[in-house]
Amino acid sequence: MTNPSTLYRGGVLHCPAEPRATALLVRDGRIAWLGVDADAPAADRVVDLDGALVTPAFVDAHVHATDTGLVLSGLDLSAVRSAEGLLAAVAGFAAGLPADAVVLGHGWDESTWGVPELPDAAALDRAAGGRRVYLSQASIHSALVSSALLAACPEAAGAAGFDASGWVRRDAHHVVRAAAQGSVTRAQRVAAQRVALAHAASLGIAAVHECGGPEISDEEDFTGLLALSGVGVPEVYGYWGELSGAARARELGAVGAGGDLFADGALGARTAYVSQPYADGAGCGHGYLSAEQVRDHLVDCAAYGMQGGFHAIGDQAVATVLAGFAAAAETLGVDRLRAARHRVEHAEIMSRRLIAGFVEFGIVASMQPAFDRLWGGAGRMYESRLGLERSLASNPMGAMHAVGVALAFGSDSPVTPLDPWGSVRAAVAHHNPVQRMSVRAAFAAHTRGGWRAVHRDGEGVLALGAPATFAVWSTPAGVERGLPVLQAADPEARGADDPTPLPVCRRTVLRGDVIFEEGSS
Template identity: 65%
Template sequence: MTLPSTLYRNGRFFSAAAPCAAAMLVRDGRIAWMGASADAPTADAVVDLGGALVTPAFVDAHVHATDTGLAADGLDLSGVRSAGQLLAAVAAFAQTRAPDAVVHGHGWDESTWADQTPPDADELGRVAGGRRVYLSQASVHSALASRALLAACPGIEATGGYDASGWLREHAHHAVRAVALGSLTPAQREAAQRSALRLAASRGVASVHECAGPGTSSEQDLASVLALSGQGLPRVLGYWGELGGAQRAKDLGAVGAAGDLYADGALGSRTASVGTPYADGGGCGEAFVSAEQAGAHLLECIELGVQGGFHAIGDAAIASVLDGFAIAAQAVGVERVRAGRHRIEHVELADRAMIARMVEFGVVASVQPVFDALWGGPDRMYAQRLGVDRALASNPIGAMHATGVALAFGSDAPVTPLDPWAAVVAAAAPRNPVFRMGVRAAFAASTRGGWRAVGIDDAGELAPGAQATFAVWDTPAGLDGGLPALLPGPDGDVPARPVCRRTVLSGETIYEE
């Protein structure tokens, strides 16, 4: 489809190439010209921006579209603060669902409860009228399941991570999750994905990295969301997280065998692989990938020309994965490893030596700054799990940036909301001020960084010749250095957040208020 050329005028443009521009011409999906409104060339259509700010559109480098859509349209448990509140929410929501449906809910976080004991499988089944219930914890690395859902998973009692209470982790969680998501019809799944992608577009996000794989979603789920890519919605770039699955990733249309390829679990469920036992429960979590396996996976990806990568949160898991990078580099050379822009997701407990190795191997860190905003600092969930010192050392995103690690910011939605400005703020004002980075650098990681993380280097900036992928914003708090004012001033007042008015992907408007 050929789009009409469009002149956007009477705006303010965040552009290093044309910092004084007030107008921009878009033709054939690219920026053809930028300059003063009085000098603007003719176009098929004209959009008066009314003084609004135009920036590169955001890229969310880690999402789960189906879960995000289900959470947005369904049972949001992020606000419950007790087992009783959770049960009441399930009871009310279950009445809106058919007797044979699965009740999907997400976002409960027991670390915010005075009594951190969740309801058991029998209580869930009772309030849900016997329905199957699947309630993913905020980290999506554990879930509560009703007795009816457990019964739909024969042999689950012998699976790692099973607990008779119905609070399941890792392999047992993957089993019930597969049943819960498998209960969706193709139409329901597509509706949830569309909902998530429309929400992303309304937040100024023009592209998302869908992180799929065994235990996370399914091949059908990935195929469904990839089919929606760019169809009046954000561009979807898929990852298939399966060890030794490089060829499968190519066959599925994914850009890499990476994303949620689990080297470990999550801090919230005490399954991230850590070198020092958890402060509030003992044990060192779960390790799923050895250095040798990581190295072999990377070599397979290099041979087939796809990105490789891993989910690694705990320091022990990150160390094993980086040892795998060293094995691959010894086999094919450091430069060939670096050329692949391979990824590690989350990277929450990395020390200076690990960060230096990431620079050495050209690793892209796909990170979620809002994790720190929600759970970091001396008095939140990470401090419960790790102790205050380790909590304050977590999510060293600013240190990665200062050392030269390539960054791409994401939400891991629905783990945190699709709110890219929140990620910028969280990175610029982290719980530990030692890890601060500038707003401009954080914005770059949320925009250009996401494109570069998938090998696309001609997007993420406003310049003639670049892809015309941008967002238009009302900025009620004004501007600071060309971007919206985001950080509290000396009086402590929090500025009003920008409001998206339009999102454009390669010249096509995918959202307009």
């Protein structure tokens, strides 16, 4: 017995193979027919699209669902612009918590402050009424913590990256983060995951790639999230970032042994491993893996038939990863490496030589266009850390696309918000004109690119027989060649603050099932 069929008619379809199509029929989770309204077959149900745009649904290729849900329902510090503002936000939030609670917040970015001076641990103690405080920086690679939390983590004092001021990085950050997150109950975690996935669905996202691992989340958190996958919410494809942990990744239900397997840190925390010293601080950051470890991890992945991957932001970290690929190729062969579609997350600081390495080994670049929107260009964080010339060369999505590097776009939420159309526009309006992409190419990277990154090559398109996974949009700025208008007509108005209204999701459909509908509770 087949499920009831649904005809969606009266719309504008992003369907290059059928450019005149205004309707599609869904049966048994797949697209059973495409064409014009006048030729539409009978169906059990009919949905009038009323001129709305229908596109393949988005895939967010890098998220942290639990953290995202906690931010959406907790203390969001992304709008804070001073130390005083941060302390006021902490005080207001803490006032509603029990005396023994841990204050969890996220998103502060001192590079956006007029005076980038951070409050110390004692000030956080006072603001929180003595409660333990953990406030992750936007990159999630460092945090501000209170004296009360430092006292509860004595082992952090001897770890790399410890600072008694309360701004902790590297190993010390991992210690205090684990302690802070240990205060979140399992029920709170599940609730946060549901909040994050529901929010993703409301934005036209039908699948997410969760990047977990021993330094990011515990195994129960990871497997619990995978258990929610596709049950009235977007599908979840999990990556477990544990070195030479392919067997464990498979046992946990992951699609890959990678994601946030750290080859370095982050630019915001000055822990990304770069080849030239930071412009605003000593040193070149930190590399956490050797080429030999990268090699052994890839060989381990091959033994278990798993996709591998690494977090690598700085050019020196990327170079180390590519040296590991070259060493692995001596054992596995280049063709076998290419077939696995191993990934590198972020790849922010690149060179022509490094980009050529991605092409040679068939590496998928999982990138976040919002990084350039928020931190690229003159006067922003990248310039502070790298100088203007190096900052404008960062996040080279356009150059990578031009030579055939496979791109999969995401948000790294909660590092940046879930915002797929905003990410597409960010790629189109890159601060460096040389790195700009077309709307069509950027949209493909955020849809079909995400499916291809998990080896689902037939998904992310509106085509006969393809899975019925799509989103329905209101497009206040109009539609041009099957995609929304995302930029102002006046070139002077374009960029990070472009006033053009972005599309609004009216419905998200995953394999024929509606997982979001505008106006429904």
